[in-house]
Amino acid sequence: MRESRAIEIWVGLFVGMGIIALFFLAMQVSNLSDLNMDDKSYRITARFENAGSLKVKSPVTMAGVRIGRVSAIEFDKDTYEAVVEMRVDPAYDTLPIDTTANVLTAGLLGEQYIGLSPGGSEEYLKDGDEIELTQSAMVLEEVISRFLFNKAESGGEKSQGDAEGVDSDEARIQ
């Protein structure tokens, strides 16, 4: 039984180390520390024509600083819109009610997130409010076709007589 104390100490150390490792992984490696805002955070919703590739837990930022996360994404079958619910850190309670919500992409082909741009109103968003001004996700194909269309238009204005060019450009776009 003399060895028993040594054994108990080692086992205690082992279990302790294991728990520390788990803790390390939870805190340093994962996003656990960031998730704890759920209970005190306040909800705001926004409607988009196209929610793009937004996912639950996607970040919500303002001025590039993450102030919250997407908590739910639903589809409104009457208005055919995407209804995105967000939870914002209670420390950031000065969002004007005319804030715009944009669906932006991180990097060129990265994941999508919601970027909030402040309006000028003196009234602030509270729990349960909805953001009126929204900008839907950018769909790559639409952007390209719009770009080409604009190019074609400006090309047509400069050289009025070049109707063939415009026609042929338009034809190419279709």
Place this chain on the structure above:
Amino acid sequence: MTGVFAEAEVLVSIRDLTFFRGARKIFDGVNMDIPRGKITAIMGPSGTGKTTLLKLIGGQLRPSSGSVSVDGRIVHKLRLGELYELRKRMGMLFQSGALLTDLSVFENVAFPLREHTKLPEPIIRNLVLMKLEAVGLRGARDLMPSQLSGGMARRVALARAIALDPLMIMYDEPFSGQDPISMGVLVQLIHDLNEGLGLTSIVVSHDVKETASIADYIYLISEGKVVGQGTPEQIERSDSPWVCQFMHGLADGPVPFHYPAGDYASDLLEFGKSRGRAAI
């Protein structure tokens, strides 16, 4: 042959025991009575299933038919809890001692006490020391099993077997492979313990001289049947040729010297003929 002992005298009663291991018939209608308070020897050639018999008495194996009862209760009909209770009153000494290798001698003997009783440490300590003293190994209490000789290991196992003051002890080949001195020690111990503690002892062995010197009654088993029984004097005087061969260690008799083989002369000639060509 039953009815040699009066019913009240009998501790273990075996009736019409038949046991198969796979397709082999190990026991064929065996009848035995083990009397209380005496040393009963079960002897026979190697491989007759003597260890199996002990396992049947201890409930580790179930008979194919027939019954084994200990102290009036049929062993294989007991529920697990009752069987465990019965086993606490039985001690068993295995051929190898079967000591737990990671525990010291003291811990080994204390094991049954710790597992089955709630006695406080000081009492356990004294009990263990008393048991070890009885087998003469009190001074070896802190050794590990790997440091013990075969004979000493068996004595420790014996101390462990009597730790709970059982009704009976079963000895599985206690004398095999021992030098004359250890053998003498064990013989003495078995006899003294039986007398001193009022135990019933069943000794399974094929060491004729040693066993016969302490046994009160002997059963001889061969080929799954009881081929002889009686007190040592009765066995000595027996006129059965098999009993005679066994008890006196004769090389040839009912158990033949030669394994069955063909004719000797033609076997030699065969050998010469077929190899002659290959050798060239």
Place this chain on the structure above:
Amino acid sequence: MLRQVQKLGRTTLDGLQKLGRANLFLLHVLSGLPDILWRLWLLVAQVYSVGVLSILIVTISGMFVGMVLGLQGHYVLSEFGAEQSLGVMVAASLVRELGPVITALLFAGRAGSALTAEIGLMKATEQLSGMEMMAVDPVKRIIGPRFWAGIVSMPLLASLFSMIGVLGGYFVGVGLLGVDDGAFWSQMRAKIDFEEDILNGVIKSLVFGVVVTWIAVFEGYDSIPTSEGVSRATTRSVVYSAFAVLGWDFVLTALMFGED
């Protein structure tokens, strides 16, 4: 030809029988949980023998695996200009897969084989039988603590492995290859989810713990009590554990990380 078929049939039947025995055995072991709870010392002693003594191999392997991940990861990611994501790569690989799986395989080799050999040897020297005759159930007394010790130790060891691995990757990536310190950790924090990645990794290691320990302990208990039988059982326990761990890894990964 017919004999081959016969042999196949016999092998299958033996295999099924063994599977049945293994399951009955597991139930028997599980029924002994109350006994363990009020004799915790037995469990602690086994956690030492099975867990503490595996720490060395787990941490050293974890360190090397993490360092290699750092090296290889940097090499691959730099082709896409994404070296700053090295932290995520190392952490995700370790926490989700390599931590639980490699730890389980190491555990099977070190602790599993030791358990099989120990129990097989106890069977061969009649210690298990002796215990039965002393009215002590060897499955509850000897096997039980070892079984639960394995289950308790595995997640702890896997977490250790992952942690040391991440640090190893950090040492190589940030220390040697110039990945930005802040980027390493912040990207990792942003992308590794506690529930999805860490908890799933722990669940995996628990499942592996059950599987590896069960196999190790059963092979020992079921072994033929000769020296050859025990050595064969030990080999079998390591090999079957490896198959089982990898197979279950696939199933669990598909369940956990499949498409939403």
